Amino acid sequence: MKIVHSRALALxxxxxxxxxxxxxxxxxxxxxxxxxxxxAVQLPKDMYLGEVSGVAVNSKGHLFVLHRGNTSGPAYAxxxxxxxxxxxxxxxxREIGKGLYAWSFAHMVRVDRDDNxxxxxxxxxxxxxxxxxxxxRMVFGRKQESSDRETAPLEHPVPPLPAxxxxxxxxxxxxxxxxxxxxxxxxxxxxxxxxxxxDGNWIKSWGDRGSEPGQLHTPHSIAADAKxxxxxxxxxxxxxxxxxxxxxxxxxxxxxxxxxxxxxxxxGAKPDVSKADSPALANKLMMPGSPWVLCITPGxxxxxxxxxxxxxxxxxxxxxxxxxxxxxxxGKQMKQFGWIxxxxxxxxxxxxVGELLNWRVQKLVLRxxx
Numbered sequence: 001m002k003i004v005h006s007r008a009l010a011l012x013x014x015x016x017x018x019x020x021x022x023x024x025x026x027x028x029x030x031x032x033x034x035x036x037x038x039x040a041v042q043l044p045k046d047m048y049l050g051e052v053s054g055v056a057v058n059s060k061g062h063l064f065v066l067h068r069g070n071t072s073g074p075a076y077a078x079x080x081x082x083x084x085x086x087x088x089x090x091x092x093x094r095e096i097g098k099g100l101y102a103w104s105f106a107h108m109v110r111v112d113r114d115d116n117x118x119x120x121x122x123x124x125x126x127x128x129x130x131x132x133x134x135x136x137r138m139v140f141g142r143k144q145e146s147s148d149r150e151t152a153p154l155e156h157p158v159p160p161l162p163a164x165x166x167x168x169x170x171x172x173x174x175x176x177x178x179x180x181x182x183x184x185x186x187x188x189x190x191x192x193x194x195x196x197x198x199d200g201n202w203i204k205s206w207g208d209r210g211s212e213p214g215q216l217h218t219p220h221s222i223a224a225d226a227k228x229x230x231x232x233x234x235x236x237x238x239x240x241x242x243x244x245x246x247x248x249x250x251x252x253x254x255x256x257x258x259x260x261x262x263x264x265x266x267x268g269a270k271p272d273v274s275k276a277d278s279p280a281l282a283n284k285l286m287m288p289g290s291p292w293v294l295c296i297t298p299g300x301x302x303x304x305x306x307x308x309x310x311x312x313x314x315x316x317x318x319x320x321x322x323x324x325x326x327x328x329x330x331g332k333q334m335k336q337f338g339w340i341x342x343x344x345x346x347x348x349x350x351x352x353v354g355e356l357l358n359w360r361v362q363k364l365v366l367r368x369x370x
Contacts, residue, residue: 029257030369032316032325036334040352040363041065041090050080052354052361054109054342056117058132061088063344063352064096064117065361066109077153081106081121085134090363096134102126102143108173108221108293108342112182118174120184125154125168127184138200140184141168156189160209163190166202173221173293177228177245185219185232193219193232193247206247211237214249217283223294225302225319233291233306238276238284240291240306240321253321255289259311259329266312266330266338266357286310295343295351303348307340314340314351316366325369332358 041063043049050069057063068080081103083096096117097103104123111117116137117130127140144151154169163169169189174182180198192207193216207216217236224230228245240253264270265286276287284290291306296319303324304317312330314337317323328337338357345351351364 029323030325032327032369033367034327034335035365035367037363037365038334039090041086041361042092044092047092049359049361050082051106051356051359052342053106053356054119055344055352055354055361056109056111056342057344057346057352058111058115058117060115061346062086062093063088063090063361064109064111065354066106066119066342067354067359068106079104079123081119081123083109083117083119094134096130097128097136100128100136102128102139104143107171110174110176112176113180118182120171120173120187122170122172122187125171127168127171127174140196140200141166141171154189158209160189160191163192163205163208165205168194172219173233175222175224175230177224177230178226179228179245181228181245183222183224183230183245185222187220188218191216191219193222193230193243195245195247204247206243207232211279213252214241216241218285220285221291221293223296223304225296226300229319231294231296231304231319233294235285235290235292236283238287238290240294251321253317255291255306255308255315255317255323257289257313257315257323257326259288259313263311263329265310266332271310289315292339293341293343295345297345297348299347301348305343305345305351307337307343307353309339312337312340314343314353314364316348327364327366334362335364337362 052067054066063086065084070082071078071080085093102124107120107122115132124143129138131137168186170187172185172187174184184194191209194205195203220235221233230243242250271286275281295305306315316325338355342354349366
């Protein structure tokens with residue numbers, strides 16, 4: 001684990017210059033024992049999950065599952081988004097947004113303090129907010145027009161084109177502060193964070209592509225704590241950056257925990273972990289500790305959960321970056337994971353995880369380390 005803290009110094013960059021702590025040695029942490037509840041969700045007959053990209057829980061304990069299923073269209077560019085609701089016992093209740101104009105390629109679902117349901121769709125570049133009854137209440141961004149000749153998958157130029165207020169390029173996630181503001185991570189191309197207020201007014205955005213403090217490379221997930229600080233899974237840079245609500249950089253956290261090198265990835269070849277922090281490696285998404293998704297528990301004693309793709313673990317952390325424990329590894333069986341893309345954490349001992357490669361949701365019950 002490495003932590004970088006900001007000092008009360010004059011800012012020399014847009015997002016602030018930082019005092020860098022000396023690199024920490026890999027932290028040895030306990031393994032957290034846990035169970036996976038069988039049949040966490042019960043689907044109706046002839047309904048199947050595809051890649052589960054997001055999970056969220058509301059105040060009633062209802063579970064919302066966003067997945068890349070119910071596809072339509074050709075193999076390339078097929079529409080693949082479906083939002084399902086289950087009760088606290090995992091029983092199927094309904095589908096939300098069937099036939100919605102924004103549905104294209106599912107990315108993340110979250111629930112705010114008023115039980116509004118929010119979805120990011122990477123394919124349509126849109127963020128949609130539903131009220132608890134499932135009615136659309138606000139939309140952000142704009143889908144490409146199907147009538148335009150130039151409508152096509154977005155290019156990924158390096159450096160990216162300048163970001164545009166109110167629009168997104170492959171948007172990823174959202175989080176909410178106590179004042180009702182929403183922070184949107186945007187995303188695979190723009191590499192920034194956008195802020196909108198409770199009425200949907202665009203306030204500001206910060207961040208651009210890069211590896212310097214305050215810069216981002218694929219902000220893949222985002223979370224906010226009870227103080228309104230914003231945690232960004234800077235996946236391409238293998239780190240978590242923490243900002244205040246105005247975009248001022250507070251600290252940078254890196255997850256460096258030993259693991260069993262004999263573990264195989266869920267898919268593909270083993271990454272060369274010796275290059276985990278190499279500046280020559282532009283995108284570190286498959287490196288150990290590279291955060292794919294973040295979740296912060298409610299309550300006065302908050303903790304942060306993060307996941308990686310290899311070795312495929314979940315990390316339980318304090319909000320200042322100390323790793324308290326780890327659980328799981330890559331694989332196909334229960335209690336193993338294939339690219340965790342969504343985590344819901346209603347409390348620090350209960351997690352719902354959505355997996356891309358295994359097409360499923362697992363409900364995990366954590367126990368105290370021995």
